[in-house]
Amino acid sequence: MSKQMKNPNLLTLKESREIIKSNLREMKRLEKIKRQKKTSEQFTTVMKSNDNVLEIEDLETFFYTDNGVVRSVNKISFDVPKNAIVGLVGESGCGKSVTSLSIMQLVQAPQGQVVGGQIRFNSDELGQNADGRDMCYDVTKMPTLDMCRIRGKDISMIFQEPMTSLNPVFTVGYQIEEVFYLNNPEATKEEARNKAIEMLTTVGIPMPETMIDYYPHQLSGGMRQRVMIAIALTGNPKLIIADEPTTALDVTIQSQILKLLKRVQADRGASVMLITHDLGVVAEMADYVVVMYAGKIVEKGTVYEIFDNPMHPYTIGIQKAKPSLASDAAEELYSIPGNVPNPINIPDECLFKGRCGKRCAGCEGKPYPKEIKITETHSVFCHLYDEEGGES
Numbered sequence: 001m002s003k004q005m006k007n008p009n010l011l012t013l014k015e016s017r018e019i020i021k022s023n024l025r026e027m028k029r030l031e032k033i034k035r036q037k038k039t040s041e042q043f044t045t046v047m048k049s050n051d052n053v054l055e056i057e058d059l060e061t062f063f064y065t066d067n068g069v070v071r072s073v074n075k076i077s078f079d080v081p082k083n084a085i086v087g088l089v090g091e092s093g094c095g096k097s098v099t100s101l102s103i104m105q106l107v108q109a110p111q112g113q114v115v116g117g118q119i120r121f122n123s124d125e126l127g128q129n130a131d132g133r134d135m136c137y138d139v140t141k142m143p144t145l146d147m148c149r150i151r152g153k154d155i156s157m158i159f160q161e162p163m164t165s166l167n168p169v170f171t172v173g174y175q176i177e178e179v180f181y182l183n184n185p186e187a188t189k190e191e192a193r194n195k196a197i198e199m200l201t202t203v204g205i206p207m208p209e210t211m212i213d214y215y216p217h218q219l220s221g222g223m224r225q226r227v228m229i230a231i232a233l234t235g236n237p238k239l240i241i242a243d244e245p246t247t248a249l250d251v252t253i254q255s256q257i258l259k260l261l262k263r264v265q266a267d268r269g270a271s272v273m274l275i276t277h278d279l280g281v282v283a284e285m286a287d288y289v290v291v292m293y294a295g296k297i298v299e300k301g302t303v304y305e306i307f308d309n310p311m312h313p314y315t316i317g318i319q320k321a322k323p324s325l326a327s328d329a330a331e332e333l334y335s336i337p338g339n340v341p342n343p344i345n346i347p348d349e350c351l352f353k354g355r356c357g358k359r360c361a362g363c364e365g366k367p368y369p370k371e372i373k374i375t376e377t378h379s380v381f382c383h384l385y386d387e388e389g390g391e392s
Helices: 013-035 097-103 144-150 170-183 189-202 219-233 251-268 279-285 301-307 314-319 382-389
Strands: 045-046 054-066 066-082 083-091 112-122 135-140 155-158 240-245 272-276 287-291 298-302
Touching: 013 054, 013 112, 013 219, 045 219, 054 272, 066 083, 066 097, 066 112, 066 272, 066 287, 066 298, 083 097, 083 279, 083 382, 097 135, 097 155, 097 240, 097 272, 144 382, 155 272, 170 189, 170 219, 219 251, 251 272, 251 279, 272 279, 279 301, 287 314, 298 301, 298 314
Parallel strands: 083 272, 083 287, 155 240, 240 272
Antiparallel strands: 045 135, 054 066, 054 112, 112 135, 287 298
């Protein structure tokens, strides 16, 4: 009787144990590196451009699971210019939120680890070097205590779901005051309360003197999201990361929150990294767009370049999948065929080729495509343009 064929999608007990042992060794090594004492010179460097507030270069964030390594963010590079809004778009699971958590040093350890690359944050307090280039922090190397000094003050984040982000046992005023105290430990109670009322007024909450004593469950979804924005703005940050801030809100409230976010960004001269899968939001809000797929960047450019001249088949596909008022009601809505590849132990190749309608012979047996410059600001990662002699 012949032996039964092994299912390639299943692991044997021996294979599972080997993976667990290997992951434990790697996690211990990475945690040991994080606990090492470092001098400021070891986690400071220089910006490539003084015009950027954030520069991400070859960032890698992995999750070590019992089934293998999930490369959630796999060697991505992009910049966030000063006083600009950068939209990070892609379908669920492409690595958008993990990128933001990596910037904030909030990836859940020890399973989740930033294993490579640089996150350069342009901090005013470091000044410039002898060549006139801005000094910056490399967030991937910063000790936790040093990161706590800039998190919430210089970099802040608006989380996806305010009901799970706000503490239900404290008033919204207390939670705003807490952020103020962290950045101003000598402040009095009166100063903290006045600051909380000021922030509630800034984000358009009516009767702030009364609302300051409300608990999160006493507010509507839109009001709770406004409180989250108020908390994020309390430290007067240079960079605001908004992780799908309007997902759970209805269209009317969504519009109000986006207008508020854009007004605050313009008034304060801050930069915003807007994470969303809604292309309409990106078209309305963003100056620059970064398109992600399966942990990789497939295309990036200005908002006009991405919407008027999309180059990558995935970018073209997600734009075609957007419903339009001009489309025929009887016509079936377009969807990209196939499924996202398994993120565990993902190969170094074009990850979209299994779903791509423009797949060609040049896509086979090649590593992940290099960055092809279409213009100074527009780049695409696709073998189609590599074969056509694109400038790499």
